Amino acid sequence: MNHSLPLHLLLLYSLLFTISSASIPSVSQEIEAPLSSSNENLFPIRREVYGDGRIFDITHRYSPETPCWDFQENGLGQFVWLTRTMKNGSEANFSQVKLPNHAGTHVDAPGHMFDHYFDAGFDVDTLDLGVLNGPALLVDVPRDANITAEVMKSLNIPKGIIRVLFRTLNTDRKLMYKKKYDTSYTGFMKDGAKWLVENTDIKLVGLDYLSVAADDDLIPAHLELLESREIILVEGLKLDDVETGLYTVHCLPLRLLGAEGSPIRCILIK
Numbered sequence: 001m002n003h004s005l006p007l008h009l010l011l012l013y014s015l016l017f018t019i020s021s022a023s024i025p026s027v028s029q030e031i032e033a034p035l036s037s038s039n040e041n042l043f044p045i046r047r048e049v050y051g052d053g054r055i056f057d058i059t060h061r062y063s064p065e066t067p068c069w070d071f072q073e074n075g076l077g078q079f080v081w082l083t084r085t086m087k088n089g090s091e092a093n094f095s096q097v098k099l100p101n102h103a104g105t106h107v108d109a110p111g112h113m114f115d116h117y118f119d120a121g122f123d124v125d126t127l128d129l130g131v132l133n134g135p136a137l138l139v140d141v142p143r144d145a146n147i148t149a150e151v152m153k154s155l156n157i158p159k160g161i162i163r164v165l166f167r168t169l170n171t172d173r174k175l176m177y178k179k180k181y182d183t184s185y186t187g188f189m190k191d192g193a194k195w196l197v198e199n200t201d202i203k204l205v206g207l208d209y210l211s212v213a214a215d216d217d218l219i220p221a222h223l224e225l226l227e228s229r230e231i232i233l234v235e236g237l238k239l240d241d242v243e244t245g246l247y248t249v250h251c252l253p254l255r256l257l258g259a260e261g262s263p264i265r266c267i268l269i270k
């Protein structure tokens with residue numbers, strides 16, 4: 001495929017911000033990595049489900065292996081750096097994070113694909129938390145096609161449903177767990193996106209790979225969905241091991257002024 005995206009996308013992909021590293025024991029792939037080698041019983045617990053099976057974390061954990069459109073072959077790579085360490089005599093460990101805003105589980109703002117929206121300031125800070133939080137339907141999409149108008153029609157999503165998470169073949173193929181960016185993922189075709197806009201009340205579109213739009217219709221399908229500035233796209237969701245049905249979704253992007261995308265934490269509550 002041809003990745004001739006506008007330059008602003010490339011320029012704005014990366015955003016640097018600093019966070020305290022108190023909760024980041026390491027960036028290693030080891031899930032059960034000990035916090036300290038001097039205390040064998042000190043193991044952090046990492047969970048996918050909380051609250052007695054009621055709360056599902058549908059966010060992918062960032063790791064150096066996280067796939068990224070920007071780094072097609074090798075994934076995200078190192079994204080946390082300790083800039084001060086207690087081992088070096090600092091009072092605290094202190095790290096910096098550098099993340100492309102469209103890696104892992106993330107949200108797209110209208111400025112992602114419309115330059116005049118970008119210039120007008122439609123960044124992630126302007127996204128409606130009322131849309132990003134509320135009742136949501138998790139549906140399974142047929143595995144033998146991309147999301148066309150015909151597929152959308154066949155899903156029979158009732159009017160009044162505002163938030164839909166589409167689980168596709170991407171989840172079965174575990175694409176988000178493979179560091180190589182895979183352009184054969186399932187996503188919306190232009191006509192599927194147009195059908196959604198014209199025939200449903202959906203304002204939050206969630207999908208289980210890095211783009212809601214299939215690679216063949218990457219730009220046109222995004223344009224259909226983002227043009228009204230009413231629809232929010234949440235990409236790279238982790239929808240494994242969750243049953244289809246109605247939940248409450250909570251998605252919170254970072255308030256990154258000027259950014260056309262952001263890492264986002266999403267949970268489903270039964």
Ligand SMILES: *[C@@H]1O[C@H](CO)[C@@H](O)[C@H](O)[C@H]1NC(C)=O
Binds near residue numbers: 082083084085088
């Ligand atoms: C710790 O100190 C060593 C020696 O001065 C230096 O090489 C290293 O870069 C420091 N590491 C950090 C994370 O500050």
Ligand SMILES: *[C@@H]1O[C@H](CO)[C@@H](O)[C@H](O)[C@H]1NC(C)=O
Binds near residue numbers: 036085086087088092
């Ligand atoms: C960070 O601080 C902890 C103590 O809270 C210490 O055990 C650990 O070695 C420090 N990490 C680094 C990389 O210096």
Ligand SMILES: *[C@@H]1O[C@H](CO)[C@@H](O)[C@H](O)[C@H]1NC(C)=O
Binds near residue numbers: 146187215216
């Ligand atoms: C969806 O489209 C991609 C190209 O964008 C293609 O590689 C893939 O095979 C299609 N998926 C299905 C299930 O037809």
